[in-house]
Amino acid sequence: MPVDLTQAEPLSWHRRQSALARFVADLVAHELSHLRPGGVQLPERPWPSELAIDEQGLGLDSLERLSIASALSEALHLHESGIEDLLLARRRFGQWLEVAAEGLAAFDARLTFRTSGSSGVAKACPHELANLLQEVEHLASLVPHTRRVLAAVPAHHIYGFLFTVLLPDRLGCNEVLDIRMMTPAVVASFLQPGDLVVSHPAHWSILARHAVRLPHGVQGITSTAPCPDLLARRLEDLGLATLTQVYGSSETAGIGTRTAAGAPFRLMPYWSRDPQVEPRLMRAGKDGSICPHGIQDRLEWMDDRQFRVCGRLDEAVQVGGNNVFPSRVRQVLLDHPQVSDVVVRMMTAEEGSRLKAFVVPTPGTDPTALRADLWRWSESHLSAPERPKAFKIGDELPRNVMGKLSDWPLDVAHNAAQL
Numbered sequence: 001m002p003v004d005l006t007q008a009e010p011l012s013w014h015r016r017q018s019a020l021a022r023f024v025a026d027l028v029a030h031e032l033s034h035l036r037p038g039g040v041q042l043p044e045r046p047w048p049s050e051l052a053i054d055e056q057g058l059g060l061d062s063l064e065r066l067s068i069a070s071a072l073s074e075a076l077h078l079h080e081s082g083i084e085d086l087l088l089a090r091r092r093f094g095q096w097l098e099v100a101a102e103g104l105a106a107f108d109a110r111l112t113f114r115t116s117g118s119s120g121v122a123k124a125c126p127h128e129l130a131n132l133l134q135e136v137e138h139l140a141s142l143v144p145h146t147r148r149v150l151a152a153v154p155a156h157h158i159y160g161f162l163f164t165v166l167l168p169d170r171l172g173c174n175e176v177l178d179i180r181m182m183t184p185a186v187v188a189s190f191l192q193p194g195d196l197v198v199s200h201p202a203h204w205s206i207l208a209r210h211a212v213r214l215p216h217g218v219q220g221i222t223s224t225a226p227c228p229d230l231l232a233r234r235l236e237d238l239g240l241a242t243l244t245q246v247y248g249s250s251e252t253a254g255i256g257t258r259t260a261a262g263a264p265f266r267l268m269p270y271w272s273r274d275p276q277v278e279p280r281l282m283r284a285g286k287d288g289s290i291c292p293h294g295i296q297d298r299l300e301w302m303d304d305r306q307f308r309v310c311g312r313l314d315e316a317v318q319v320g321g322n323n324v325f326p327s328r329v330r331q332v333l334l335d336h337p338q339v340s341d342v343v344v345r346m347m348t349a350e351e352g353s354r355l356k357a358f359v360v361p362t363p364g365t366d367p368t369a370l371r372a373d374l375w376r377w378s379e380s381h382l383s384a385p386e387r388p389k390a391f392k393i394g395d396e397l398p399r400n401v402m403g404k405l406s407d408w409p410l411d412v413a414h415n416a417a418q419l
Contacts, residue, residue: 014104018176019155019165020097021046027075027156028058031068037383045178049094057093072100074112074124075156081106113158115250115323125250127158130286133170135254136162138268140170142244142257143219147194148175150187152203153321158250159223163198184210193217200224202320202353205231214239221246223254225318226309228349232261247309252293255281256307264306273304317346319354322385326355329388332381333357336374338365343397343405344388351410354389358398358408367393 014020025047032040042058043051051057053065060068065088073084081103090096109129114122139162149168153160168176179187179197188211191197197220199207204222208231220235223246232243247265248254256265267273267281274280279295298310316323326344333342341360347353361370371391378387390410400406 012104012108013165013169014101014108016169017097018046019168020100020104022155022176022178023161023165024072024097024100024156025093026154026160027072028068030154030156031071032058032060032064035064035067044181047093049092049097051093053091053093053096055091072096075114076100076104077107077110077112078103080110111161113156113161113250123250125158127253128285131283132162132166132253134270134286135268136166136170138270139163139167139221139244139246139254142259143167143171143196143221143242145194145217146171146173146196146219148177148192148196149173150177150179150191150195150197152180152197152199153224157224157321158253159246159248160198162253163221163223185212188212188214191215191218195219196221200321201227201231201318204235205353208234208238211238217241220244223248224321227261229261230349236261249296252281252283252295255295264302264308267305267307273301273307317355319346319385322383324355324386329355329357329382329386332386333359333374333377333388335381336377338362338370338373341397345407347390347410348407352389355386356390356392356410357388358392358394360396361393 022045025045029040029042029045032042054060069084069087072087073079078084078087078100083099083103083106086099087096090099110126111129111132112124112126114124149164149171151160151164153163155161155164164176168174179190182190184207187197187207191214193216195215195218197218199220199222201222202225204220204227216239218239219241220243222243227243227245232245235243242259245258245265246254247256247258254268255271256267258265270284272282272284274282274292277292279297279299281293281295283291283293285291296312296316298312300308300310302308315327316325318324326346330342330344333339333344338361339359340362342357344355344357347356357374359370359374361367371393374388374391392408392410398406398408
């Protein structure tokens with residue numbers, strides 16, 4: 001039966017132990033990955049309440065514990081209740097959940113999420129819970145027959161929070177399953193009619209490449225990055241009933257949706273275009289307020305409600321759900337002593353979903369040796385999403401007949417062998 005959105009009452013999400021545990025565990029794991037860029041081994045989730053925060057459990061030292069406790073306090077606004085320091089005195093994961101629940105019981109009207117960019121400092125983005133619930137009401141109307149939610153996104157990310165914490169409550173789903181560590185074949189065999197798969201284009205691409213036919217009645221949601229039309233059509237061919245693509249950002253949450261590859265996005269009901277200032281949108285809050293929001297992308301408007309996304313204003317690209325700046329990657333590669341010039345671009349849809357680089361070496365450099373050294377250089381100087389996955393060496397940068405920088409084809413088979 002379709003969900004009755006007029007009768008459902010918002011629930012206190014943090015009263016559900018499983019939802020709060022997913023949020024806190026995903027945030028801790030994310031923060032620890034930044035504190036230990038060389039890699040971190042963590043216990044398999046879900047984590048038991050008795051898991052030690054330090055010692056033989058998560059192994060946090062005092063500085064790591066302070067940093068992660070601060071991030072959790074910021075996300076859940078524990079300072080509003082004045083109990084954030086209790087995290088430093090607690091030594092078990094279950095005790096951290098108790099502190100978080102106590103703080104949220106006193107104040108849960110606002111949460112702060114951070115941008116997922118891998119280049120530069122992540123930006124804090126506060127959101128009113130009432131506005132997030134407003135978005136979830138609309139999303140629930142798009143996927144009303146959902147029985148289970150299968151999540152490939154972390155719960156502490158704004159879209160993960162919307163889709164795997166708030167949306168299940170709104171839909172009346174009691175089962176939220178983590179599929180991030182499942183192979184595509186296992187995911188496909190695990191799916192049932194009525195499932196909603198919440199993922200992002202990089203993960204959908206892996207499913208489309210390796211999964212067999214999907215069961216009838218499985219729906220999907222994708223966000224964090226543009227979904228290529230070819231990928232959306234491939235998922236449809238595999239049997240996905242509907243793929244809802246959500247356009248938005250950590251700063252704004254969802255802005256528009258579409259369910260057909262190549263179609264324009266349609267604004268969610270509470271958003272409107274500001275015709276006086278481009279690019280700016282106006283959001284009507286649940287309290288009746290109207291707030292302007294600048295956005296990161298160039299939009300082409302079909303009418304006052306429909307638009308196409310024409311690329312970011314800051315030239316960032318999305319790699320695995322992370323904002324990456326090719327200009328920064330280029331500068332890091334230029335710092336290599338045997339690189340004379342370089343250009344960095346996203347691969348085409350046929351080539352892959354990562355960055356590629358065309359490199360002009362300094363005179364006398366052996367191209368084969370340079371290519372091997374560029375892999376090592378990237379691993380030492382760039383985060384995982386920033387690292388180009390294909391290097392092409394040439395005497396000069398590729399340009400078109402007008403003298404402007406142009407794209408270059410990859411030897412996909414050769415590149416795959418390097419990956």
